[in-house]
Amino acid sequence: MKVFHTINDLRNELKIHRKNEKSIGFVPTMGFLHEGHASLLEEARRNNDIVVLSIFVNPTQFGPNEDFDRYPRDFERDEKVALNAGVDCLFYPTVEEMYPNELKSTMKVTKRVDVLCGEKRPGHFDGVALVVTKLFNIVQPDQAYFGLKDAQQVAVIEGLVEDFNIPVKINPVPTIREEDGLAKSSRNVYLTDKERQEAPVLYKSLQKAVEDIKNGNLNPDQLQQNIISTIQSETSGTVDYVSIYSYPDLEPINKINGKVIIALAVKFSNARLIDNILISI
Amino acid sequence: MKVFHTINDLRNELKIHRKNEKSIGFVPTMGFLHEGHASLLEEARRNNDIVVLSIFVNPTQFGPNEDFDRYPRDFERDEKVALNAGVDCLFYPTVEEMYPNELKSTMKVTKRVDVLCGEKRPGHFDGVALVVTKLFNIVQPDQAYFGLKDAQQVAVIEGLVEDFNIPVKINPVPTIREEDGLAKSSRNVYLTDKERQEAPVLYKSLQKAVEDIKNGNLNPDQLQQNIISTIQSETSGTVDYVSIYSYPDLEPINKINGKVIIALAVKFSNARLIDNILISI
Secondary structure (H helix, E strand, O other): OEEEOOHHHHHHHHHHHHHOOOOEEEEEEOOOOOHHHHHHHHHHHHHOOEEEEEEOOOHHHOOOOOOOOOOOOOHHHHHHHHHHOOOOEEEOOOHHHHOOOOOOEEEEEOOOOOOHHHHHOOOHHHHHHHHHHHHHHHHOOOEEEEEHHHHHHHHHHHHHHHHOOOOOEEEEEOOOEOOOOOEOOHHHHHOOHHHHHHOHHHHHHHHHHHHHHHOOOOOHHHHHHHHHHHHHHHOOOEEEEEEEEEOOOOOEOOOOOOEEEEEEEEEOOOOEEEEEEEEEO | OEEEOOHHHHHHHHHHHHHOOOOEEEEEEOOOOOHHHHHHHHHHHHHOOEEEEEEOOOHHHOOOOOOOOOOOOOHHHHHHHHHHOOOOEEEOOOHHHHOOOOOOEEEEEOOOOOOHHHHHOOOHHHHHHHHHHHHHHHHOOOEEEEEHHHHHHHHHHHHHHHHOOOOOEEEEEOOOEOOOOOEOOHHHHHOOHHHHHHOHHHHHHHHHHHHHHHOOOOOHHHHHHHHHHHHHHHOOOEEEEEEEEEOOOOOEOOOOOOEEEEEEEEEOOOOEEEEEEEEEO
């Protein structure tokens, strides 16, 4: 595995691989890698000749009151995870390398952003769109991999690729879960023992909704209410939102139809957990 | 020369050329080609294995009160110009092909736009940035060619390439002129005989300013005033603007220093002419 700190060095390396007609799979991350990222890397490894991983905590996607400085970083551990996952090229640029000058233009994501977690993070997806576009132009991968844990991010990036004709195939990768169904997250360690025991209820309530849909309940309000009731009665968490939208457009729906996402966020004492499930009928 | 109407067909063709390690030069235009465009194509022809020309009147760069519908189109003539210039691939998509769905994101150009001609066309360069980004992603050229007649557009596109790490070399091509120095433009035919005789004064006044700068006059206000006086006394046109800015940042300057642009727009009875000159000291 080679580590690259500059855009030029990475480009020169990848130029050789492209010339040799190697396919390039790309996994962009902010580092502090966990099993979710590892599953993206495995997927990339299975389907490409060359796997590129980027680790870059992108300042432009953090709001003024968000924790850019406190975002966890552990490059040495990440390097080991990357090595184990069979990464060929690890791109680890500085902020100055990625943003050497004041920006003269920017991206504005206008759809799919004002709902779910995006609703509370104005401008967040503009920053994501900017850095993903930059990284795609730097790496020029054939395929890129994103986790469905953040299904809204996947929807935004798929929109971007469509709007700007970006020549990259986007592969959404299913959420990695604990054996009891809880979505893996670095934040799970902040749960108390009791909360950790309750937390699988989140995914179970989503699975129950899918079952209800398959059994003919196509009423989003009812399904939403059932999930909220289940979480309120079976956990000590506070529901932040439970939402049902069309996917990937993330538009409100009156009736379950086509592809939909059921997504939720629940606050526990020291951790806010998110999860979602996609269903097509 | 092959003509392509769909993104997929063009991409499939270019994929073969890329595989054969052919270099690709790209000239994006809105058609109604004149000698200025021909000079871009010549430059592309000289320096690339494959020359791609796009003809697309882009609706997103026209304001609500601008003349998208009335913009001149003559595909048959353009096709001949392209053939004569040695174009290999002519991309001629419909609006539906380029914008099949409602946009979910857009580009916002924040610098270099609120001056010169851009000042009166809010949003114009956002549309230019959008379509150029799309076309670059579709064609994936090694190099692209833009005329310095619209030096502000060149500055915006250079900014875009820098901000988004777009892997395309931008080549600004000098303005093509009549023998008497008048910048070639489709609009010159709208000049009366008398105006046509006066019009070379525009470029001469710019050349005079460059001469003055070389002789040590580094005061932008004085240089600007001299140009305005010359045009007012020697033509029947009305000065729209004469401006001096740093280039490509297009920031106001107190003293001529580094690379600067001197640009002007002058209204005649039926035509508004623009011209500019770049100088580095």
